[in-house]
Amino acid sequence: MxxxxxxxxxxxxxxxxxxxxxxxxxxxxxxxxxxxxxxxxxxxxxxxxxxxxxxxxxxxxxxxxxxxxxxxxxxxxxxxxxxxxxxxxxxxxxxxxxxxxxxxxxxxxxxxxxxxxxxxxxxxxxxxxxxxxxxxxxxxxxxxxxxxxxxxxxxxxxxxxxxxxxxxxxxxxxxxxxxxxxxxxxxxxxxxxxxxxxxxxxxxxxxxxxxxxxxxxxxxxxVGKLLPTFYIAGAETHVGAAFEGIDPNYLAAELTKQISYNPALCNEAYGEYTLPPVALKQSDLKTTYTVQTALGAFVYYNFFLHSWTPKEALSILKEQADIAFQRALDSLANSYKEYCKLTGDSYTGVPWNPRVYTFEEMNHMLVKAHGDDYIESMKSFKQDLLHDNSLDTRMYAIKVVEEAWKWMEDKNPAIILFYSSLYxxxxxxxxxxxxxxxxxxxxxxxxxxxxxxxxxxxxxxxxxxxxxxxxxxAISDDEEAIEAVKTNNPGWGTKHYVDYDAIREIDVPVIxxxxxxxxxxxxxxxxxxxxxxxxxxxxxxxxxxxxxxxx
CATH class of the missing domain: 3.40.630.10 (Zn peptidases)
Known part of the structure; x- marks a missing residue:
């Protein structure tokens, strides 16, 4: 010894x-x-x-x-x-x-x-x-x-x-x-x-x-770690007509209630469980005070993995976001009904349905709808955004999604799920x-x-x-799982890049x-x-x- x-x-x-x-x-x-x-x-x-x-x-x-x-x-x-x-x-x-x-x-x-x-x-x-x-x-x-x-x-x-x-x-x-x-x-x-x-x-x-x-x-x-991030597009309205829109902060709050500390999102392998996700940052994207509700908000979570792949995590989190979205709409509808009872106004209903997309899905829709115009515009936008040294990889990715959202023809409320940091x-x-x-x-x-x-x-x-x-x-994920990281990180190839193939070349067991x-x-x-x-x-x-x- x-x-x-x-x-x-x-x-x-x-x-x-x-x-x-x-x-x-x-x-x-x-x-x-x-x-x-x-x-x-x-x-x-x-x-x-x-x-x-x-x-x-x-x-x-x-x-x-x-x-x-x-x-x-x-x-x-x-x-x-x-x-x-x-x-x-x-x-x-x-x-x-x-x-x-x-x-x-x-x-x-x-x-x-x-x-x-x-x-x-x-x-x-x-x-x-x-x-x-x-x-x-x-x-x-x-x-x-x-x-x-x-x-x-x-x-x-x-x-x-x-x-x-x-x-x-x-x-x-x-x-x-x-x-x-x-x-x-x-x-x-x-x-x-x-x-x-x-x-x-x-x-x-x-x-x-x-x-x-x-x-x-x-x-x-x-343990593995992801940073799933959600861009939340609301329906803007004046605060004097609150029920005519939906505040993205309201959706974000329900999303965090659904995801943070949720034991169902603890990943088990070999009888060991990860800690549940927890929110690391949540904010709207308003830069100044106005009496309008915000157009967009975001929230990102720490997310640990034992056996799930990044691709599987997207599917799981998309389902959680859909549940949260529906609950938010149901809660809003109930509040609107109660308000109408108080005032005697006519209840006209909540007109929206849950919409949750991964960034890859949204990007595919926009390429199909706008072709090269969208592709070239986003390419230029991302290059210009690199000059903003105040943006870390997370905020860079959020800004890219915010810009891509502007190309969506259907501006009804939606949640966009993506990865914004190192996997x-x-x-x-x-x-x-x-x-x-x-x-x-x-x-x-x-x-x-x-x-x-x-x-x-x-x-x-x-x-x-x-x-x-x-x-x-070392790396336990196959190439398909890693591809989900690449195609769902808006900063991939510009602000953020990891050579996962280099890890696969070394791939040595570690304790x-x-x-x-x-x-x-x-x-x-x-x-x-x-x-x-x-x-x-x-x-x-x-x-x-x-x-x-x-x-």
Missing amino acids: LNCRDDVLNLTKQLITIRSIVNTEGESVLAHSLYTLISSYPYFQENPNHVVIEQTEDDERERYNVLAFVKGTKGTSNRTVIMLGHMDTVGVDDFNQLEEYAFLPDEWMELLKSEEIPKSAQNHLNPDKWLFGRGALDMKSGLASNLFLLNYFSNHPDQLDGNLVLVAECDEEDGSHGVLSALTTLKRWKQEHQFDYVGSINSDFVAPLYEGDPNRYIYKGT YPRVQLTGKTEKERRLDDALQEAVIRMKDSYEHPIVVKNFFPYISDMSFL NIGPYGMDAHKKLERVEIDYSMETVPNLTKLVIEHILDSN
């Missing part, structure tokens, strides 16, 4: 001191620091071309990945294991005037002793057992574990019957430009060095799943391939060997419950063995030292050696 606790702890503290907040210059600073550190190891001084620092591709920001590899000398196998970990963290606005302490873990823990914090966190203010600070849990302790193992195997290549690759990527907390760019390097090394990628180990954080949960979790595969593919370790079986066997063997050396249960589950860059090393702690992304973020700095590196080492063992 490796005596690694203090080394990983000290390295974690060093990494925390570097402010590598996503979408800031700090990402680049940490990347260069890591490159310098790895380059100083004796193995990489002798093999300087085995470590690279490379700028991300198709990225509006200047930031870098660091990748390195060790070629084993125990045998002649080309089997290769990838260790994955991200360098960036979320921001520190939650620290307010104490921001500087976020990057000084020892000083921060000392200061917290005099602060009013929850009892559970107070009990962890023991520097021998816990470490606080931004990135301590998510995930600089995991990155430190990977760096320790890279250095260890670089000093002991005779223990590797195959190869070990480290990927330290940026931008995990936002757009995943880092890992998507790293695929290019992994593909190049596969060709240049004949690497046969047989398994990958991510080292992102794990946490309790419920209050009092004693387990430390390891995950085989990961994180779900990854399942099914055991159907030799690589998956080998990785699963290696994991089970490692857990058996390590469970008696640690006081809490180590439990293996099927789906990492948080979005992560694991999604971009997550990561540090354990609490309050990730929060002011009291903290990591448990014994498990994270000692058990995790040893578990990871055992898995690596088992996968590469030729016996």
Whole structure:
């Protein structure tokens, strides 16, 4: 068993001191620091071309990945294991005037002793057992574990019957430009060095799943994530004649009531369930005050997947939108009737019916109706819209749909369903391939060997419950499912693009063995030292050696 606790702890503290907040210059600073550190190891001084620092591709920001590899000398196998970990963290606005302490873990823990914090966190203010600070849990302790193992195997290549690759990527907390760019390097090394990628180990954080949960979790595969978005076209009216139109906000409210927190939209696989969807943003599209109701509104939701494909999700969500639309119309009709009873006015009915289209369906209708005029106009519009730097991928897509709606001849109320952001593919370790079986066997063997050396249960589950860059090393969706992502994202090919074929080329089974702690992304973020700095590196080492063992 490796005596690694203090080394990983000290390295974690060093990494925390570097402010590598996503979408800031700090990402680049940490990347260069890591490159310098790895380059100083004796193995990489002798093999300087085995470590690279490379700028991300198709990225509006200047930031870098660091990748390195060790070629084993125990045998002649080309089997290769990838260790994955991200360098960036979320921001520190939650620290307010104490921001500087976020990057000084020892000083921060000392200061917290005099602060009013929850009892559970107070009990962890023991520097021998816990470490606080931004990135301590998510995930600089995991990155430190990977760096320790890279250095260890670089000093002991005779223990590797195959190869070990480290990927330290940026931008995990936002757009995943880092890992998507790293695929290019992994593909190049596969060709240049004949690497046969047989398994990958991510080292992102794990946490309790419920209050009092004693387990430390390891995950085989990961949850998928979509951002289904709904453009809602109402029927504009003056507020003095409210029942002559329908406010799109009214439809949006019913839609959110139908979708958010709906257990029917929890996706089950292997007895595990995703969390239900929840709204992340909801707004109308009025830019100024008027006494007219809005023409349009939008809402988008976080949507997790275990087994559903993006194509299946569209069908499911379209049905939910149709239910919500009908309920909104029924509710409006009832309110109108009650109003007429109060005033003595004649009830003339609600003239609309539910209309729900996917973006692909609407686009097909408009191409059929208007041909090249529509195609060329939208192409020009999307290119011009790229110059508006205030628009992220989500608002860009919404603006495209809003523009396309103007071409609809039938302007009766409707809901348009589309995707407006990055799709994180779900990854399942099914055991159907030799690589998956080998990785699963290696994991089970490692857990058996390590469970008696640690006081809490180590439990293996099927789906990492948080979005992560694991999604971009393997892909469980077929090409038809991915095509639904492309044809239903209005920004595809202009503001947004992902080379899912590159993921399919690497397509290496992935598990997550990561540090354990609490309050990730929060002011009291903290990591448990014994498990994270000692058990995790040893578990990871055992898995690596088992996968590469030729016996």
